[in-house]
Amino acid sequence: MRVVVFISGRGSNLQALLEDQNHYKVTHVISNRSQAAGLTTAERFSVPTTVIDWRDKIQAEAQAITLLNNVKPDLIILAGFMRVLSAEFVAQFPRKIINIHPSLLPLYPGLNTHQRALEDRQTIHGATVHFVDQHLDRGHSISQCHINIKADDSAETLADRLLSKEHALLTTTVKKIAQGEIYWRNKQLYYNNQIISQPILWSNT
Numbered sequence: 001m002r003v004v005v006f007i008s009g010r011g012s013n014l015q016a017l018l019e020d021q022n023h024y025k026v027t028h029v030i031s032n033r034s035q036a037a038g039l040t041t042a043e044r045f046s047v048p049t050t051v052i053d054w055r056d057k058i059q060a061e062a063q064a065i066t067l068l069n070n071v072k073p074d075l076i077i078l079a080g081f082m083r084v085l086s087a088e089f090v091a092q093f094p095r096k097i098i099n100i101h102p103s104l105l106p107l108y109p110g111l112n113t114h115q116r117a118l119e120d121r122q123t124i125h126g127a128t129v130h131f132v133d134q135h136l137d138r139g140h141s142i143s144q145c146h147i148n149i150k151a152d153d154s155a156e157t158l159a160d161r162l163l164s165k166e167h168a169l170l171t172t173t174v175k176k177i178a179q180g181e182i183y184w185r186n187k188q189l190y191y192n193n194q195i196i197s198q199p200i201l202w203s204n205t
Helices: 012-020 036-042 057-071 087-093 112-120 155-178
Strands: 001-006 025-031 049-050 075-078 097-101 124-132 141-149 182-185 186-192 198-202
Touching: 001 012, 001 036, 001 057, 012 025, 012 036, 012 112, 012 155, 025 036, 036 049, 036 087, 057 087, 075 155, 112 155, 124 155, 141 155, 155 182, 155 198
Parallel strands: 001 025, 001 075, 025 049, 075 097, 141 198
Antiparallel strands: 097 124, 124 141, 182 186
């Protein structure tokens, strides 16, 4: 399975994907920032990269669509990509775009998820891999991982403890898609012939 990854920053999830590449291959990396550290990671793995200036969203998305139509990925992964894709863009690649989001969706779409979980005195936090649709962080959830929130956690410590589980969550989910264990049929999402009505929980701590 051919995969294209969108990034904006350090690319830790990208690195996890590149180090795994089990039943899938990352064939291109797109960044909206020329200084994104993840670009160096991609180059280290000999993966082609493209930087697209996203200040003009319409022009940027047109450029991205042209590139994607050329490289023809089976799956597009938003891994720390800090731009919201338009409904028109998403419609070009139906059921082909997934995102990893650092909260237990539908809780805390958008930014500052760790701090918001702490302020709400949650006891459990985590991350979600979901399909991308025209609504921000509202597409069909595929899988989640959970961690317990400790009494002395800050947003930073919570993010740090979650990160390795995010990596495992994303790589496992992508591998399951590549192996055909997670798939769409008649507008329903399935995992091993069972409809995914609740996110699959891969691991719990």
